[in-house]
Amino acid sequence: MRTASLAVAVVLAAATLCAQTPTPTPEPQPIPPVEAPAEEKPVTAGAGPDGFLLQSADGDYRLLFRAYTHADIRLYPGDDQDRGTDQFLLRRVRPILQGTVAKHFDFNVTPDFGGGAVTLQDAYLDVRYTPKARFRFGKTKVPLNFERLQSATAITFAERSLVSALIPNRDVGIGVYGDLDGGVFTYVLGAYGGAVDGGSADLDTNDGKDLVTRLIVSPFKKGGSIVKDLGFGVAGSIGDQDGPLPTYRSGGQLAIATYVSGAVADGRRTRVVPQLSLYSGPFSLTTEYARSDAFVKGPSGTRMEVGVRAWQATASVTLTGEAASFTALRPREAFDPGQGRWGAFELGARVNGFEIDEAAFAAGLFDPARSVRKAFAWGAVVNWHLNRHVKEVVSYERTTFTDGAPGGADRPAENALIFRTQLSF
Numbered sequence: 001m002r003t004a005s006l007a008v009a010v011v012l013a014a015a016t017l018c019a020q021t022p023t024p025t026p027e028p029q030p031i032p033p034v035e036a037p038a039e040e041k042p043v044t045a046g047a048g049p050d051g052f053l054l055q056s057a058d059g060d061y062r063l064l065f066r067a068y069t070h071a072d073i074r075l076y077p078g079d080d081q082d083r084g085t086d087q088f089l090l091r092r093v094r095p096i097l098q099g100t101v102a103k104h105f106d107f108n109v110t111p112d113f114g115g116g117a118v119t120l121q122d123a124y125l126d127v128r129y130t131p132k133a134r135f136r137f138g139k140t141k142v143p144l145n146f147e148r149l150q151s152a153t154a155i156t157f158a159e160r161s162l163v164s165a166l167i168p169n170r171d172v173g174i175g176v177y178g179d180l181d182g183g184v185f186t187y188v189l190g191a192y193g194g195a196v197d198g199g200s201a202d203l204d205t206n207d208g209k210d211l212v213t214r215l216i217v218s219p220f221k222k223g224g225s226i227v228k229d230l231g232f233g234v235a236g237s238i239g240d241q242d243g244p245l246p247t248y249r250s251g252g253q254l255a256i257a258t259y260v261s262g263a264v265a266d267g268r269r270t271r272v273v274p275q276l277s278l279y280s281g282p283f284s285l286t287t288e289y290a291r292s293d294a295f296v297k298g299p300s301g302t303r304m305e306v307g308v309r310a311w312q313a314t315a316s317v318t319l320t321g322e323a324a325s326f327t328a329l330r331p332r333e334a335f336d337p338g339q340g341r342w343g344a345f346e347l348g349a350r351v352n353g354f355e356i357d358e359a360a361f362a363a364g365l366f367d368p369a370r371s372v373r374k375a376f377a378w379g380a381v382v383n384w385h386l387n388r389h390v391k392e393v394v395s396y397e398r399t400t401f402t403d404g405a406p407g408g409a410d411r412p413a414e415n416a417l418i419f420r421t422q423l424s425f
Helices: 002-020 358-362
Strands: 044-048 051-055 062-075 087-101 105-112 119-130 133-141 170-180 185-192 210-217 229-243 247-249 255-258 264-280 283-297 303-318 344-356 374-385 390-402 414-424
Touching: 119 170, 170 210, 185 229, 303 358, 344 358
Parallel strands: none
Antiparallel strands: 044 051, 051 062, 062 087, 062 414, 087 105, 105 119, 119 133, 133 170, 170 185, 185 210, 210 229, 229 264, 247 255, 264 283, 283 303, 303 344, 344 374, 374 390, 390 414
16 A cells, blocks of 8 residues: 555656656747849840840840831933823831740841831841841742842932832741851852742742742952952742732832733743842942743733843942941931031932843734833932931933834833932831
């Protein structure tokens, strides 16, 4: 009994001791440091001579807004048959959205609101890793000749020559282009839907495609020679095309040759375009030849290959000494009469010609009463560059024709006088 009482007492004592011993408090853990948020890189926004820019700090993302407009007065002096309409004309109204995404991807979207119609001129993506090879996907200029590839803001005359009547304007396709050996060689390889001579296309009308290639050599590019900007080369295209045929236009943008109703393209079409350009100090010279050969089927079932040829030579000189270039001329001094500054003045002259194979008329593919067989044009232009953005143009061209009138007569000469105000930024 005493043993049991002793055990109970020991248990009670132990319980009392445990109750009086406090439970140890765990040591507080240090609070982990809060990481400072990453410093946000500033975005650059600004405006300048090259447009309105929004750009990330590293330049990998950028958005550039530019635009240009051509407000024309187009006159046809001596046009007794009223073939042309004297008019005020918004020839081009083009807002341009360009940009870069993720460093290596450039894009361009250019609509045109000129002439009272809405047209998508450019919409393409460039993939660039090296100047030696860049890839382009979408709607763009077909890379066949100098004159077409030059911006409308930089061409010497208000309108392009008769050579460009044979060269497609814009088409949808894919191409690779680049510079080799520091720009001594410039090349393009591409495949496009197959726009007609002088035209543009957004959709293919058949399964045929045009393969296009262009190679330009600038042998003195690396030296300090006065002819370092001399370039010459050749371009060409080949493809099978069926369907619509082109209408050829003069420098005054009047139709001068149209296939008869019911005639269609029917097979292989090839173009060859040798070309040369020279920019040396205030002087520039470009000359080109183009030949377009296409199989055509007439309404009577006659099928033959029709050849159309054109050539041009254009020269200009800057009277105020600025350097001529493929891109727009930059005046040394902006227009400011109060300071005796008048901008830059440029004079230009051009001769060009056009001819259709006589056999095509003999086969009844062209109506000789409405289509000319030959054309020859000469012209002169004065360009007044008030500053980098504003240019005034006075352009005159006279074109004479062989055939193109009823009774086998020659179509009366065309006089095209164009006044243009250009705004470009």
